[in-house]
Amino acid sequence: MSDKIKKKLKLKVSAISEGTVIDHIPSENLFKVISILELDKTTNMITFGANLDSEQQGSKAIIKVSNQFFANDDINRIALIAPNAKLNIIRDYEVVEKKVVEVPDQVIGIVKCFNPKCITNNEDVLTSFKVTSKSPLALKCKYCEKITHQHQMVIK
Amino acid sequence: MKKDLISITDYSKEEYLRIMELAADFEQNPNQKLLEGKVVASLFFEPSTRTRLSFETAINRLGGRIIGFSDSNSSSVTKGETLHDTIRMVSNYADLIVMRHPLEGSARYASEVSSVPIINAGDGANQHPTQTLLDMYSIMKTQGRLDNINIFMVGDLKYGRTVHSLLMALSQFENPIFNFIAPDELQMPEEYKIYLREKGIRFFEHREFTDIISEADIVYMTRVQKERFSDPIEYEQVKNVYILRNSMLANTKPNMRILHPLPRVNEIHTDVDKNEKAYYFDQALNGVFAREAIIAHTLSLK
C-alpha cells in the first residue's frame, strides 16, 4: 500500500488527541454500539465512520471519542454485537494501550429473551442473563431460566 | 434478607432436610397458630384449584388470614394493571405472598418488586417448587431416606417441570439412580443429562415401559398431553404405551411406591388404585404439611 493511500485512509476519520478509538465494529451494528455505550448522550466530541473496507470482516465501522475512556465492564457490553472490536487508548495523539472486548459473565439488558412466555417479553422488565457458554454464546435468563442460544439472539 | 421460594434450587440440601423435618412435625400436629395476626396474600393469576386449596388449607391450619383472588378475571389484572403494580400494592398489605402466574419468570420478578417474601405456586411451564418439596416429603415418608433412591420417571420428561425439579433436588443427595422412560418426542432434555453426567450421577434411558421397574424404589408417573405433539398420529401411537397397570407391579420391590402430581388422565389404570404401592392420593395430602413447613420456614416461624 502506498503512503498516499495510507494517509487517505487515516484521514477518513480524523485523529484525536485524547480519548478512545473503537475499531472493527460490524457496520450494521454501529448505531447499536453507540446506544449501548450511551455515546448518544455524551457531550464529548465523537466522530465515526461506517462501511469502511476491512481485511478481516468486509465492512467495518470505527468510532473515535475524545476525552472519554471506558471501564472494561462497560466496554464488554458490546462484545455480543461487536465481538472483534479493538480499542485504542489515545494520549497526546499516541496509542498508549490496546484492548480487546471479552464476553462478560453476565449480560444485563441489550439482548431479548427468546422465550415469548417470559415475563421480560410481556412487561417492562430489564433482561438479565448468566452467560453459560461464550462460544457459541448461550445466555440463561434470570427470570424464565430458559437458555437463549446465539442463533436466537435478538438485540433490543 | 427475606427468604423467597421461587425455584427449587433456591434451597440448599440443609433447607430441604429442614422442610422434611418441619413437614413431619406438622403432620403430627397440623393446627399450630404460628400465623396468628398475619395476613397471607394468595394471588392466582390463573386458576389452579388443587394448588390453591392446598395452600389455603395450610394457611388456615396455621391460623393466618387470607386475602387474594382465585383467577385474574376477578382481579385488577383484567383492568390492565401490571404485575409490578399489583405486587407493589399487595406487598404493602400482606406479610407473605403466594402466587401463581401463567408467565415464566413472573415469580422471580415479583420477588424483586415485593418487600415481603414470595412463594412461587407455579410460573407457567417454569417452576413449581412446592410440588417438588411435597414429592420429596412423600419419598422421605415412604422410603425413610432421600439418599440412594432408584427412581423411574415415566411419560412426558421433556415439558414436565415436576420431573426436572425433582431431578435437581434428588441430585443433592447420595447416589441417586435415575431411569427415564419416555417416547422419542418427550425425552429428558439434554441440559439435564449433561448436569447428571457432570455430577457423575447414573441414569438410564428406556423407550419401553415393561417390568424393568422391578428395581425401582419410586415410580414417578406424569401425563402425556396431546398438545405436546406436533403430529396427532404420534400421540395416538404413544398415549397407550406408557400406562401403568396393576399386572406390571407383580415383581416390584415391597417398598416401591407410585407417585403422580395429579390430575391423571389414563396413564395410571384405575386397577392400580387399590394396590398398596399406589401412593398418589396420600401424596396430595402431604402437600398441606409440606406447604405449612415452607410457610413456617419462609417467615422463620419455627
Ligand SMILES: [Zn+2]
Ligand atoms: Zn426469559
